[in-house]
Amino acid sequence: MNPFESLGLKHDGRTLWVLDQTQLPDAEVWLDGSEPEAMIALIKRLAVRGAPLIGVAAAACLATFARRGASATEYATACAALRAARPTAVNLMWAMDRMKGAGDPVAEAQAMFEEDVRLCEGMAQHGSALIQDGEGLLTHCNTGGLATAGIGTALGVIRRAFEQGKRIHVYADETRPLLQGGRLTAWELKKLGIPSTLVTDSMAALLMRDGRIQRVLLGSDRVAANGDFANKVGTYGVAVQARFHGVPFHPVAPFSTVDLACPNGAAIPIEERDPAEVRGYGALRWAPEGMPTWNPSFDVTPVDLVTSLVLDRGVYSAAELRSGVLRQVCL
Template identity: 45%
Template sequence: MSKLKTMTLEWTGDAVIFIDQRKLPLEEVYVKCTNHFDTFTAIKDMIVRGAPAIGASAAFGYVLGAKEFRGELGSEKGIDHMKKVKEKLASSRPTAVNLFWALERMHKTFLENASSDNTIDILEKEALAIAFEDIEVNMAIGRNGSELLRDGDTVLTHCNAGALATVDYGTALGVIRAAVEAGKRISVFADETRPYLQGARLTAWELMKDGIDVTLISDNMAGWVMSQGKIDAVVVGADRIAANGDVANKIGTYSVAVLAQRHGIPFYVAAPLSTIDLSTPTGKEIPIEERSHKEITHVQGIQVAPHNVKCYNPAFDVTPWNLVTGIITEKGVVRPPYNVTLKNLFD
């Protein structure tokens, strides 16, 4: 029985264990999920987050769902059970397309092998393949993106698209890691990324652990820092990329892209092919998750806003394709017209 252990998650064969990203960087707490409902909760409550990590986590949750069934998985009841497992996991978060991609891949594998004597072993092998492929893909994204950065560059990031957002290595932070590994001196300005503070809590923590020079700023400082000539490039991740190149990413990304264009700074998106959704024509069709208002009214459990104030808390925004300089994938860097170049990646 194969196992997997990275900074983000561990697969033991009977459980998937996550580092609780809500507690970082002050505490390293681990959450053990032994069934698909626990995995659903871990994804929904952002114990694990980041589009590629969500996809791999859901794949392991699907395996746990298969292990829960007492009976013949190939039976009508077994097939109905696995359909419900897939639907439950898919309902955890609506924006990250990797979630649906991974579950479709797992369910297809199940249906093709439902009558096998070792269905669960086959499903476990597929989930592990998704996880290990993600690591290889991230490293390829890193290599391709690192060529866009020069020795001495300073990069602005938004949210966390590092090892914690993937199975390992990262997408946007993978580009930075690969450039550093290639011998380039790279510095990073990390947006704090309100309201969930993934930049302050996670990106800064990851980069400091790797010994990469990082400076934390609040989100509303980005424009001023750019105007001071301190930023050479912006590199962010993505949760879904539409067929025309519109990019859904953590709320605040759109503002950063507008500011980058205003200051003549290249704005790159680093993402695997599994994040590109050719079935979604434009960003207008991407569902945007709205999360609890408490994420705005409270900071780390401390209330900072008046009681009963009206709130609006979309977790993501959409950056139009014409603000994106290039999209860095495992197959290379593509540029506009994205409705052509993105499609070519799959041909």
């Protein structure tokens, strides 16, 4: 493959390197993700994450595997295994389906990387127009350059508004249980110089009550055909709070996150992760050993709580989403 680089992924022409996001914010460690088995392990333990980036990374891995001489059978087996690595983020399935039928896997993966960069620019253009000067913005989980090949989805929108000179302040939920907001979003916001404050997930309602949040922007791992969407667990609660307080609520996603085969949120598979993630983090444990836990990685927010969905192709209101507009714009 031709060399390329993003915030969390790079290829030197022979080896695919992945920034280990589990070691952020204190250490920037790059790991070899060239082999399918290695990439599957990296995806499963969230060393590489973010729906768009997972798809691009898996495609680049598969292309590298093909260039290194994998047989047709080995390629097909690896493609199927990568596709199954995470069940909720539809971009992974979308990317592997494209790679499965690609005549030239290297060219297809390269095109996918470049396409994701363009999609991020589209979302940034459409979404930044919603943000007004002086607004306080709430975001959840991580949706920036660590989650995509480009500048990001929701955080890309925020970044573009900041670059346009709009005076904004971002409140980043820490995002339980793996703290992607605290470890990753805060790290990106600091690198970009965007005024920001880290808060716990349970503080969002207070911020809205006190008038410090004028808009919520966050990402999505799968958007159903009717506009329901899955995102990092806690998103549904933020949506309910935003509706109560009259705060506009906008999921941001590329068209590749839209699953037209999924009629509504009830049909979205929700990944459940290791219960130990709720009892602590790393070597630190704050709950009794063996305490029963429930750890869904995502929740589903119904379209009725959405103000508008920001896609790379435009901004669509809840009424438009319920009318089936996604079938028109995402085919």
